[in-house]
Amino acid sequence: MKVFNFIEIEPKLYVEKRYLKLFKESSFLSKISSWDNLGNFYEVTFSHKKAYREIKALRIADLEIYLKKYSKNLSEARKEWENINLLWDKGFPTSLPILFYQTHSFAIIGTAKLRGRSFVDLLPKENLIVYNLIKKIAKFLADFHKENLIHQDCYLNHFYFGEELDQLYIIDVSRVKYKPFLFCYYQIKDLSQLRFSFYKYLGKDWLNLWELFLKTYEKELGKSLNFFKKNLLLIKFKRIEKHTKKLEKIS
Numbered sequence: 001m002k003v004f005n006f007i008e009i010e011p012k013l014y015v016e017k018r019y020l021k022l023f024k025e026s027s028f029l030s031k032i033s034s035w036d037n038l039g040n041f042y043e044v045t046f047s048h049k050k051a052y053r054e055i056k057a058l059r060i061a062d063l064e065i066y067l068k069k070y071s072k073n074l075s076e077a078r079k080e081w082e083n084i085n086l087l088w089d090k091g092f093p094t095s096l097p098i099l100f101y102q103t104h105s106f107a108i109i110g111t112a113k114l115r116g117r118s119f120v121d122l123l124p125k126e127n128l129i130v131y132n133l134i135k136k137i138a139k140f141l142a143d144f145h146k147e148n149l150i151h152q153d154c155y156l157n158h159f160y161f162g163e164e165l166d167q168l169y170i171i172d173v174s175r176v177k178y179k180p181f182l183f184c185y186y187q188i189k190d191l192s193q194l195r196f197s198f199y200k201y202l203g204k205d206w207l208n209l210w211e212l213f214l215k216t217y218e219k220e221l222g223k224s225l226n227f228f229k230k231n232l233l234l235i236k237f238k239r240i241e242k243h244t245k246k247l248e249k250i251s
Contacts, residue, residue: 002088012102019098026060035069064113065098069106077107080174090147093169114169116162120201133161136168138213142220150177150186155197188229192236
């Protein structure tokens with residue numbers, strides 16, 4: 001469990017206490033609502049916009065902070081913030097929360113840059129490293145599910161690994177559910193998304209690597225998936241594959 005101490009600076013502006021001094025010295029909190037002009041005051045190291053969400057990475061002194069702005073669906077932003085804190089509370093490393101700010105028209109989540117790299121970026125590494133990472137992901141997800149947590153966006157690119165601390169992280173947690181009704185349905189959903197991710201990223205050896213994952217997952221879970229669940233997993237996987245190919249043709 002990681003302990004955070006959030007201070008409410010003004011209504012619906014929460015900042016992790018350890019960053020207050022830096023933010024005051026850099027006048028960051030007074031500029032955060034001037035979203036389009038942040039590049040005039042700080043170095044922007046990354047920017048990406050998708051639908052109603054936009055991400056900017058800023059460098060403030062020695063801190064690289066990722067800001068995700070929601071211009072719609074503000075309840076989703078609030079849920080993502082709550083899920084980040086829930087996962088840390090449950091002992092599952094994810095993005096490091098720094099601030100949350102919400103007005104009537106937008107919401108911003110601030111997190112620190114993770115000291116690690118996406119599993120997908122680590123794929124050129126030697127096979128032994130990939131095998132070990134797959135086993136780590138299997139244990140992580142088994143523990144996640146045993147804690148009655150569901151990710152719902154469970155793809156390999158959402159797993160990060162910090163080699164320095166030998167630490168696995170899971171990101172993009174806005175859709176995480178805790179103790180959902182019909183848990184088994186969501187468990188199969190997570191697994192089928194991950195299976196598709198193996199198919200997409202791991203080349204011709206993907207099925208063997210999936211079997212390695214599944215064997216480790218079942219061992220860590222303490223029970224095997226029954227015939228019915230494995231069939232549902234395969235059906236869901238094929239639906240994801242079909243839907244993805246359809247979207248690729250449209251684009």
